[in-house]
Amino acid sequence: MADRYTALTQVLADRGYGSGATTAATATADVASGRAEFNSRVDAALAARRITRTQGTRLKADYAAAVQLESRHLRDGAITAAERDDLDARLDALDAKLGDSGSPGANLTPRARLDAIARTLPASGLTRGANAQILWSWVT
Incomplete structure (x- = not known):
């Protein structure tokens, strides 16, 4: 907890995340904002009937699993390049399953x-x- 507080105060003092390193503080903020955005995209696809309710629930559960995996990776305070690549591949696969890149039905x-x-x-x-x-x- 003290490490997180120290990281947060450093970020506030620097007025940003500067170095680009993936630490627990930066990755957590990225995951939280990404999850909200992904869930809204799933909800939009449901409303447009591009996916079924079951598919939407599964996509949200798969994203939650990716968030949990990232949290496990962050226990040591940083995510390795291999772990980040794995997470990126999982998120790319979810984006492909959602299929909302471009116009509806384009894929x-x-x-x-x-x-x-x-x-x-x-x-x-x-x-x-x-x-x-x-x-x-x-x-x-």
Whole structure:
């Protein structure tokens, strides 16, 4: 606790994190802000129906697991380059699963787009005939 307080007072005195080294204080701040931003991106994807509620819950749980892994790495006060690379790869994989880089549906193949439409149609409240007509218009 005393080390964290010392690091915090140093950061405040320096008016920033200066050196670019990944210490417990800097990494914790990055993780906390990144988690909030990721959760809001997941919520936006849910609202836009690009992912299911189950997928959203899983993505948030996977991000929480990455946060916990980083916390374990930070126990010694710093994250090694290999640990940072591993965490970056995990976060990149989560970003790819979320698939919100660019316009909605930009990363979907035509078949995946059609499957996403087919998954959401039953909850649309439309009749079976209307659902079939929509799917047929996408196929042709």
